[in-house]
Amino acid sequence: MAAHYNxxxxxxxxxxxxxxxxxxxxxxxxxxxxxxxxxxxxxxxCRLDETTCAQAAKNGHLEILKYAHQSGWPWDETTYDQAVVKNGHYEILTYGIENGCPFDDSIIRITW
Known part of the structure; x- marks a missing residue:
C-alpha cells in the first residue's frame, strides 16, 4: 500500500x-x-524485475524508464510495444532508440 500511494x-x-x-x-x-x-x-x-522497463514505458514514466535502464535492468521489444503501440508514448520511443533498446521492423510499420 505504501508503494501504491507514494x-x-x-x-x-x-x-x-x-x-x-x-x-x-x-x-x-x-x-x-x-x-x-x-x-x-x-x-x-528491493529488486526490480524483468517487467520494470516495460511497465514504466506502458505508463509513460520516462524518468523511471531511464532510472531502470541506467541501473542495468533489461529492456526488449516489449518496451516499445507497451510504450508506443498501446499507449502512444513517443518520447519513450525516442529515448529507447537513442539508447539502444532493441526493436523489430514491425514496430515501425505499426507506428507510422
Whole structure:
C-alpha cells in the first residue's frame, strides 16, 4: 500500500521495523510513477524485475524508464510495444532508440 500511494516515509518506517517487501513494491511504484520511492526501495535491496522497463514505458514514466535502464535492468521489444503501440508514448520511443533498446521492423510499420 505504501508503494501504491507514494508514502515514502511509511516505507522507510516499515523497512526499519522489519517489514518485508518484494518485487511488487517496486512494481507498484513503477506503475504509479513514484521515482523517489522506487529509488529508495531499490537502493535498500528491493529488486526490480524483468517487467520494470516495460511497465514504466506502458505508463509513460520516462524518468523511471531511464532510472531502470541506467541501473542495468533489461529492456526488449516489449518496451516499445507497451510504450508506443498501446499507449502512444513517443518520447519513450525516442529515448529507447537513442539508447539502444532493441526493436523489430514491425514496430515501425505499426507506428507510422
Amino acid at each position: 508514502q515514502l516515509e511509511y516505507l522507510k518506517y516499515l523497512h526499519q521495523h522489519g517489514c518485508s517487501w518484494d518485487v511488487r513494491t517496486c512494481a507498484n511504484a513503477t506503475k504509479k510513477g513514484h521515482l523517489e520511492f522506487l529509488k529508495f526501495a531499490h537502493l535498500m535491496g
